[in-house]
Amino acid sequence: MRLKSFRGGAHPATMKELSEGKPIVVHRAVGEMVFPLSQHIGKPAVPVVKRGDPVLAGQMIARADGFVSANVISSCSGKVKAIESRMTSAGVIAQCIVIDNDGKYTLAPGIGEISDYTTLTNDQIVEKVKAAGVVGLGGAGFPTHIKLAPPHPEEIDYIIANGAECEPYITCDDRLMQEQPQWIVGGIRILLQMFPASRAVIAIEDNKPAAIASMERAIAGESRMEVMRLKTKYPQGSERNLVHAVTRRKMAPGDLPSDLGCVACNVTTLAAVYRAVCLNEPLMEKGFTVTGDAVAEPGNFLVKIGTSFAELLEAAGGFKTEPKKVIIGGPMMGIAATDLNVPIAKIYNALICLTEDPVEKADAQMTHCIRCGRCARACPVGLVPQMMNFYAERKDYDRYVKLHGLDCIGCGTCAFVCPAKRPLTQLFKMTKGVILREQAAEKAKAQREKEAAKV
Amino acid sequence: MIISTVVVLAVAGLLMGLLLVFSGEKFKVETDPRESAVRECLPGNNCGACGYAGCDALAAAIAKGEAPVNGCPVGGAPVGEQVARVMGVEAGAAREKRVAFVRCAGTCDVTKNNCVYVGISTCEAAMTLPGKGVKACTYGCLGYGSCAAACQFDAIHVVNGVAVVDRTKCVACGKCVAACPQGLIEIVPDAAPLAVQCGNREKGPIVRKVCDAGCIGCGLCVRQCEHGAVTLQGNTAHIDYEKCVGCGKCAEKCPAKIIRNR
CATH class of the missing domain: 3.10.20.600 (Ubiquitin-like (UB roll))
Known part of the structure; x- marks a missing residue:
């Protein structure tokens, strides 16, 4: 059978052999722990602890602020050392809660107690996931409780467990599927209960045979789950391409998977959902x-x-x-x-x-664009990077927007395949930033004028 | 045959001509002849430094009397006098000269670098790096010269990693102000005696870690100033040139030596 995939993409060397054979090692940090208040898409969380407060592992230290936001959970026990601006991994200085780790990892009461998810309603499950601070762990950081509460739950007919792990080098999802498949299957069971009209597809790229075998063993006897082998191609794991590969449904720009009847979650996220709902363990490790x-x-x-x-x-x-x-x-x-x-x-x-x-x-070898069109064939979103490059370089932002340049997902495929080694993705990322800032400024200006007119 | 063709064309031409003459008179737009004369005097950079949308707009505004005759900062006093002659008024005192000023002194030898950057060599591109550019300071001049590229007057250059304004050439058109993604450039009076040459809004310890020439927000300058001209704005000193008398006491006391004589 032909493996399912999407149009475009590239085949970077996977380089997974460096770490794919290494079992997962539990690492218990001993140094101070730093928790940025913004580890997700949306508004930063609001601290609920003060300097000097004792905290336990699994305790909420910052509360979600608004709908699109997520709780922050302490992963260690100790004392709050400070709440201050620190350099975060994204290279920005942001507010963080710093905890002096006592190394004991004393758990907050109630953590690890086994609950039966079948007795819970959808709202209760969403509430538990929200309290546990679970966000999309594949890299997007979209709060999972929002994903689990789509506007029309009865229309959801696909639950897609994203085990593609298409980025080169990374093997942690692969190992998780091999070592803890029951967590992932547990998460899928919860989602299947929430969306009764759905069936689950565990999508895995075919360069991970051990993970495929492990997941197939774990779902043996389950009528509503299947494992789907996908072609090894970058960016197979991007939501849009994954939904297309599995369901053949095309996401228009601005669509969410739920608009097409799908809920797509990374396997690590599903494992976190299982641990949050059934084991009462909030998101402390990954x-x-x-x-x-x-x-x-x-x-x-x-x-x-x-x-x-x-x-x-x-x-x-x-x-x-x-x-x-x-x-x-x-x-x-x-x-x-x-x-x-x-x-x-x-x-x-x-x-x-x-x-x-x-x-x-690549920078040393950069030459002019030769208009070969390789980028357009490779773009998984179906854009024309060559033309976008032309207009972005000339700062012709209207034409850039007309080419749907704002729908670029920044996957880097165009720059990867470009024989002229042009830094396309960086240019698009920058141009998108400029345009979005301009649009936000215009919107704010219009808003101000509207308010001024009212007065 | 030939004669009738010539006659028809001649009559048609005559009628068209009459129509054009008639409509030319009927739909005439009244323009101030002084406007085009003023426009002739202006330098034609269309830089927008006067605050109007190019030289045409300024000429129209001067002709209407909405803008002062010496409104063009690029031309300065000589152009002001020419325009005054056209308008038949006194040129008056020259406008106070204003220049751009870069609020960063983080040259390569005083600030620390985080990484080696290869890629698109513009400030906007460097801004997309984690940590905003190569320098450890996330507020400082990125040094890729987007301001220099925007300047029509060759008045701003990157020297030793920081943009520096050539005050003799700068006409305060504001192009560099718009081009700087860090928002570090401001237009100040050329005569301003002192300036705070740092835009880092973090607290002292964070600034000290990344740059030796950074404002640490200690507030000594604020306490020194007898005229209330110096304030702290988000951990950075700020001088109000309306109030500043140029006594230099703030600069004397500044431990980071970041308030400097210009």
Whole structure:
């Protein structure tokens, strides 16, 4: 059978062999833990603890502010050292809660008690997921409780467990599917109960045969679940492409998966939903891969959220050689790190240390666009990066918007395939930022004028 | 045959001509002849420094009497006198000269660098980096010269990692102000004796970690000033030039030496 996939994409070297054979190691951080108030899409959470307060592992330390926001949970026990501005992993200075970790990991009462999800209503489940601070752990950080409460739950007919893990190097989802499939299946069961008209598809790229076998074993006898093998192609794991590959439904710009009857969650998120609902464990730890040719012992970890990257790197044996480039996240969409003394937030899943900077190499070889159109064939969204590049360079933002340049997902495929080595993705990211800022400013101006007119 | 063709065309031409003459008279737009004369005097950069949308708009405003005759900062006093002659008025005192000023002194030797950056060499592109650019300070001049590229007057250049304004050439058109993604450039009176050369709004310890030439927000300058001209705005000193008398006491006391004589 032909493997399912989407139109476009690219085939970067997967480089997963560095860490795919390494079992998950539970890492218990000993140093101070830092919890940024914004680890998700939406408004930052509001602290509910003060300096000097004792906290227990699993205790909520910041409350979601508004609808699109998420709670922040302490992953360790200790004392609140400070609530202050700190450098975060995204390279911005933001408000963080700093906790002096006592290393005992004393759990808050009630954590680990087993609950039966079948006795809970949908609202109760959503409430539990919200309280646990679960967000999309694949990297988007969209609060999961919103995903689980779509406007028309009866119309949801697909639950897609995203096990594609299409970014090169990263293997933590692969290992999770091999080692803890019951967590993922538990999460899917909860979602199947919430959406009675649905069936679940666990979508995995075919370069992870062990994970496919493990998930197939775990769902044996389940009538409403299936494992779907997908072609190994980047960016298979992007929501839009995954929904298309699994259901053949096309998401228009601005559509959410729920508009097409789908709920798509990363497998790690589903595991977190299971642990939140059935084990009463809020989101305190997540799978994480430390890899790259500059790391002494690449491996997979179950790391406490709030641990510093530097501490986890030590757990992986530190640097074998001096790295030239360190990336937080995957090599295609991740961000280059300049400082490793920053906390691991909910949305990060890998630290990649490379002895060679591929961007520097590409920059040295950059030439003019030869209009070969390779970028247009590769773009998973169906855009024409070559033309977008032309207009973005000339700052002709109207034409850029007309080419749907704002729908660029920044996956990096165009820049990856470009034979002229043009920094397309960076240009689009920057142009999008400029246009969105301009639009926001115009909107604010119109609002002010409207208010002035009223007065 | 030929004669009738010539006659028909001649008559048609005559009628058209008459129509044009008639409509030209009927729909004539009254323009002030002084407007085009004023426009002739203006330099034609269309830079917008006067606050109007280009030289045409300024000429129209001067002709209507809405703008002063010396409204063009690029032309300065000589153009002001020419325009005054056209308008038949006194040129009056020259407008106070204003110049752009870059609120950053984080040159390569005093600020720390986070990384080596390769990629698009503009400030907007460098802003997309985590940590906003190569320098450890997230507020400082990025040093990729988007301001220099925007300047029509060759008045701003990146020197040793920081944009520096050439005060003799600057006409305060504000193009660089708009081009700076950090919002570090402001227009100040050229005669202003002192200036705070830092835009970092963080508290002292954070600033000290990233730059040796950063305002630490200690507030000594505010206490020194007898005229209430210096205030702290988000941990950074700010001088109100309306009140400043240029005594220099703030600069004397500044421990970071970031209030400087210009």
